Amino acid sequence: MTGALETMGLGKQYGDLWALRDCTLTVPSGRVAALVGPNGAGKSTLLQLASGLNYPSAGVVRVFGLSPRQDPGLVLPRIGFLSQDRPLYRGFTVAEMLTMGKKLNPRWDDALARRRLQHLGIPLKRKAGKLSGGQQSQLALVMALAKRPEFLLLDEPVATFDPLARREFLSMLLEATVEDGLTVLLSSHIINDLERMCDYIIILSAARLTLVGDISEVLDRHKLLISVRRDTDGLEHLHNVVQVTHTERQTTVLARTNGHIWDPSWEVHDVSLEDIVLAYLGQPQRDVPTVTMDRADEEVLR
């Protein structure tokens, strides 16, 4: 199965500065993938390269096996992109936005758009610029979904939402993944809710990829190990040590394990996704670990 998104050695340079470097990853179809990292880590750059809004300085990007820059006619109808700044024409009414969507997109589903807007209580006659911030974002998502994309990219979609708008927006998005088998890649710097929404994670730090993989696999593999103060050489021989902290008496290790920890002198604890993400944000890695899922349940939901 080809992934919805595949990159190999992908990089983007602005002058002397690399906004993204040596990025090799796959987002399998049917996933809801989270792209996390601090501001300036390269999240928006990766999304722009994937949606063909920008061209790479190095490496390759493929969407459904095709280049978004070289085959825009084949790629663009199949993807949706929602940028940070709610891409709406503020002077247009909601109904006029729909007409525009219909005229510009061959696969436009007008009935779907109207049904969703009605459900959200967004009036068709109101000017887009007069809607509340939450409603503007919802309208933008309705527009993106009515395009019937197979792959939807969202740049910080919920950063400015109040909790209710955030929940409604995510419900609509996730419902669409069930209805249409949509693949989603969304960037976020809010990490506390990711485990609930997403099943795949990509961590960027300082323009570099630091971790990619299935979230439940990532959670299974990472452990917090605690022991009286000691060196970690034996541990590093078998497992990947992500982070080590020593105090006078104690050694604490966050490890990506490659199997059971047999040494009984380590006290083994589970780690939350948030703690794993934070550990990786601190550490650009030389070899990017891909925590792959090789179980049978990798299937596209329809």
Place this chain on the structure above:
Amino acid sequence: MITFRLDTRSGLAPYLQLVQQVKHALRLGMLEVGDQLPTIKQIVAELAINPNTVLKAYRELEHEGLIESRPGQGTFVLKTLAGASLQSQAGLRRSLLLWLQEAQQAGLEEESIQALFLDTLRESLRRGVA
């Protein structure tokens, strides 16, 4: 139909929370054989939760022979966990209530009651009494 909830701070994987909630409902007789469970889409829309999480939970329950998904129709309860114990539950609940009243009269607060109950439960399980 039952509704699901998700406690993001429980530390328990979201799919296991769904599995436990179905089992809980089966034990208490809130779900009976033949009852329909919410569709994946309904749960996803309600909880804003990843669809694969729901799928995983339903697959686990299916694997245990508790539910069955019928293509095009939905997911249904195959087996209940209440069984014979359901009849005795009313009586047990009454004696537990009496005990709880006694505990309150003795000045125990909710947390102390919980701690005492759980501690005694573990102790008796360890001895093989329960």
